[in-house]
Amino acid sequence: MGRQPCCDKVGLKRGPWTIEEDHKLVSFILNNGIHCWRVVPKLAGLLRCGKSCRLRWINYLRPDLKRGGFTEMEEDQIIQLHARLGNRWSKIASHFPGRTDNEIKNHWNTRIKKKLKFLGLDAVNLKPIEQKQETDSDDDDKDKFKLQVNVSERIEENAENVKSSDSEKELKREENNVVRDDSDELLNNFEMLCSNLDLGTWINQDTNISTTTNSVSSSSVSLDDTSHISIDECSYFQQNSLHQWVDNMDSILSWEAFNPLDISFFGK
DNA sequence: AAGCGTGCCAACCGCGGCCGA
DNA sequence: ATCGGCCGCGGTTGGCACGCT
Numbered sequence: 001m002g003r004q005p006c007c008d009k010v011g012l013k014r015g016p017w018t019i020e021e022d023h024k025l026v027s028f029i030l031n032n033g034i035h036c037w038r039v040v041p042k043l044a045g046l047l048r049c050g051k052s053c054r055l056r057w058i059n060y061l062r063p064d065l066k067r068g069g070f071t072e073m074e075e076d077q078i079i080q081l082h083a084r085l086g087n088r089w090s091k092i093a094s095h096f097p098g099r100t101d102n103e104i105k106n107h108w109n110t111r112i113k114k115k116l117k118f119l120g121l122d123a124v125n126l127k128p129i130e131q132k133q134e135t136d137s138d139d140d141d142k143d144k145f146k147l148q149v150n151v152s153e154r155i156e157e158n159a160e161n162v163k164s165s166d167s168e169k170e171l172k173r174e175e176n177n178v179v180r181d182d183s184d185e186l187l188n189n190f191e192m193l194c195s196n197l198d199l200g201t202w203i204n205q206d207t208n209i210s211t212t213t214n215s216v217s218s219s220s221v222s223l224d225d226t227s228h229i230s231i232d233e234c235s236y237f238q239q240n241s242l243h244q245w246v247d248n249m250d251s252i253l254s255w256e257a258f259n260p261l262d263i264s265f266f267g268k
Numbered sequence: 269a270a271g272c273g274t275g276c277c278a279a280c281c282g283c284g285g286c287c288g289a
Numbered sequence: 290a291t292c293g294g295c296c297g298c299g300g301t302t303g304g305c306a307c308g309c310t
Binding site for chain 2: 102110
């Protein structure tokens with residue numbers, strides 16, 4: 001029977017969103033709410049499909065988004081949750097208010113995977129990666145390797161225990177937000193491993209790299225990309241309604257002003 | 269200065285699940 | 290029980306920024 005495409009792609013715009021489009025979408029949602037994504041672009045006057053609008057709103061325009069780099073604690077939590085839930089990014093993201101599944105997925109694929117690789121752990125199951133013993137490595141490295149394997153074995157055991165305990169129940173518990181502490185030891189082991197491997201230095205180096213990339217990476221203006229808007233949107237939003245947030249944003253920087261801003265930001 | 273490689277992340281695509289008719 | 294439509298999710302891609310040679 002086959003599924004029909006979510007929208008007629010003919011004549012629809014794709015690719016990066018413009019400021020005007022963002023403005024239209026935000027205005028529409030604030031005034032009308034979200035009832036059916038399919039009709040949102042039509043009513044908002046956008047030449048986009050509903051899916052695209054939904055994605056843009058969820059991943060970028062939502063006022064409660066917490067943007068910026070992930071903290072070490074967040075990373076550890078992601079690793080812990082991933083060990084338990086696998087690639088169910090939306091479930092993982094539900095543990096991080098203000099973070100999107102897309103953001104966490106990207107962070108996992110670009111950074112955490114490497115971090116685990118650095119630790120000699122398989123990113124999927126936290127098992128030690130089969131590695132050749134380097135004959136010319138110094139004693140320190142050997143000790144680290146030993147420790148790494150031992151701890152990793154513990155991590156593996158714990159992961160297996162969690163898995164083998166009725167996984168259906170585990171999932172149900174997870175969905176009911178009843179956080180079980182089975183994997184706390186897993187996380188502790190991971191943290192111990194990190195500290196023993198002097199990962200801090202490595203992470204700091206990495207974080208520096210990360211912060212330098214916190215520039216405008218989209219063709220649209222990210223709210224925290226503008227240096228003069230230093231609001232923690234997440235906590236800010238908790239104290240303010242959506243409308244208040246937009247009013248404030250409008251007072252800080254009028255939407256109409258985005259056009260020239262856009263040019264100055266990206267005008268090279 | 270130019271070319272190339274890499275990292276990062278926003279956005280797209282297609283599938284599966286859910287739900288109403 | 291079946292069908293059809295919408296939404297949400299996860300995998301993947303494309304393009305920009307930046308560093309290195």
